[in-house]
Amino acid sequence: MALTALKKNNQKTWIELSRKNLRHNLEVFRGLCGSATPIWTIKANAYGHGAALVAKEIQHTIKKGKGEWFGVDSIDEAVLLRQEGIAAPIIVLGWVPYPRLGELVKYNLRLLVSSARTVKELSKLRNKNKIRVHLKIDTGATRQGIFPEQALAMAHMIRAAGVILEGAAMHFANIEDVDNPTYGDLQIERFTHAISLIEASGFALPVIHAACSAAIMTRPETVLTAARIGIGLYGLNPSALVAARYKKQKRGAELKPVLSWRSRIALLKQVKTGTPVGYGLTEKTKKPTMIAIVPVGYADGYDRSLSSCGHVLINGKKCRVMGRVCMNMIIVDATSAARAKENDIVTLIGRDGKRAVSADELAECAGTINYEVVARLAEHITRIVI
Ligand SMILES: *Cc1c(COP(=O)(O)O)cnc(C)c1O
Numbered sequence: 001m002a003l004t005a006l007k008k009n010n011q012k013t014w015i016e017l018s019r020k021n022l023r024h025n026l027e028v029f030r031g032l033c034g035s036a037t038p039i040w041t042i043k044a045n046a047y048g049h050g051a052a053l054v055a056k057e058i059q060h061t062i063k064k065g066k067g068e069w070f071g072v073d074s075i076d077e078a079v080l081l082r083q084e085g086i087a088a089p090i091i092v093l094g095w096v097p098y099p100r101l102g103e104l105v106k107y108n109l110r111l112l113v114s115s116a117r118t119v120k121e122l123s124k125l126r127n128k129n130k131i132r133v134h135l136k137i138d139t140g141a142t143r144q145g146i147f148p149e150q151a152l153a154m155a156h157m158i159r160a161a162g163v164i165l166e167g168a169a170m171h172f173a174n175i176e177d178v179d180n181p182t183y184g185d186l187q188i189e190r191f192t193h194a195i196s197l198i199e200a201s202g203f204a205l206p207v208i209h210a211a212c213s214a215a216i217m218t219r220p221e222t223v224l225t226a227a228r229i230g231i232g233l234y235g236l237n238p239s240a241l242v243a244a245r246y247k248k249q250k251r252g253a254e255l256k257p258v259l260s261w262r263s264r265i266a267l268l269k270q271v272k273t274g275t276p277v278g279y280g281l282t283e284k285t286k287k288p289t290m291i292a293i294v295p296v297g298y299a300d301g302y303d304r305s306l307s308s309c310g311h312v313l314i315n316g317k318k319c320r321v322m323g324r325v326c327m328n329m330i331i332v333d334a335t336s337a338a339r340a341k342e343n344d345i346v347t348l349i350g351r352d353g354k355r356a357v358s359a360d361e362l363a364e365c366a367g368t369i370n371y372e373v374v375a376r377l378a379e380h381i382t383r384i385v386i
Contacts, residue, residue: 260350278323
């Protein structure tokens with residue numbers, strides 16, 4: 001299907017997004033969120049999937065009254081989405097350089113605030129009374145956010161600065177560790193305590209969010225009036241433990257990977273036993289080998305630590321990466337793909353026939369997590385929705 005449909009594609013490498021699977025994951029998380037507002041986190045170019053493309057797909061499927069939001073890291077990503085015609089609420093989750101805070105008004109963006117300095121800078125803006133902020137509380141991740149005991153004072157500071165305090169947020173430190181819920185419990189306790197103090201002082205906080213994908217999938221009680229969904233939207237599991245727990249609890253359907261990454265065979269060559277392969281002569285062929293050169297390398301996001309470790313699919317057959325990953329190409333052993341021809345499609349991530357290469361497999365090879373594998377897919381690669 002997909003592999004033949006794209007025969008006409010004229011790129012040397014491209015990324016396909018499955019509309020069907022994206023919609024499936026959207027529905028799964030909408031179900032898990034219940035009445036809470038989903039904030040689709042599409043930072044890091046939508047985890048490598050293409051921020052504008054993903055946001056537009058979601059916008060097209062939004063049914064009236066669903067109230068979806070988007071969460072991004074940087075002001076640049078937020079501005080890009082507005083320029084691409086995304087009208088839904090957008091919250092900037094990361095730090096914004098002070099001279100650019102005025103763009104929050106210009107583009108109607110919300111901001112997660114973590115510091116008194118940012119509040120002070122906001123207070124200097126014209127039209128600041130239009131800016132809606134959410135207070136980020138550091139309940140134990142020791143990342144962004146102010147400590148819970150400073151939260152009430154900060155709420156007053158925000159009010160005095162003349163901006164609108166609309167919500168509060170926290171982020172879990174180890175929610176993926178499903179067998180160890182105590183720290184997450186402590187974080188939630190600190191969060192709810194801080195919020196009750198703020199509300200008792202007369203502030204209304206209609207948008208309160210703590211849960212990320214792993215929390216939504218395994219601990220429904222952490223979904224408050226909103227939740228932030230990243231990795232799960234893309235059909236990838238936050239961790240193997242989370243996937244196993246989620247499956248066991250049977251609270252929602254299995255997630256389906258949205259992204260496939262493909263290229264083509266640029267060159268095929270038969271080499272003899274004992275032929276050194278690639279930079280540094282790190283590997284020699286152990287048998288007569290059909291070598292395929294695939295024009296994708298670490299500059300495209302195929303990590304160099306996949307050298308002699310990753311594999312690709314050619315005509316449904318598993319083919320191992322030989323030698324070092326180069327900047328713009330890899331060398332694979334295509335011997336098992338007996339009828340391979342130059343220009344045949346190579347699958348770097350995704351399905352080809354009965355087999356698939358997952359972001360998880362590549363992550364394991366590269367000593368990282370699936371998040372990093374997809375988030376680092378280069379922006380210059382063409383993305384298409386199929
Ligand atoms: C990235 C991010 C998320 C999404 O996390 P996933 O594990 O991808 O669902 C949620 N909240 C914050 C603050 C984030 O930075």
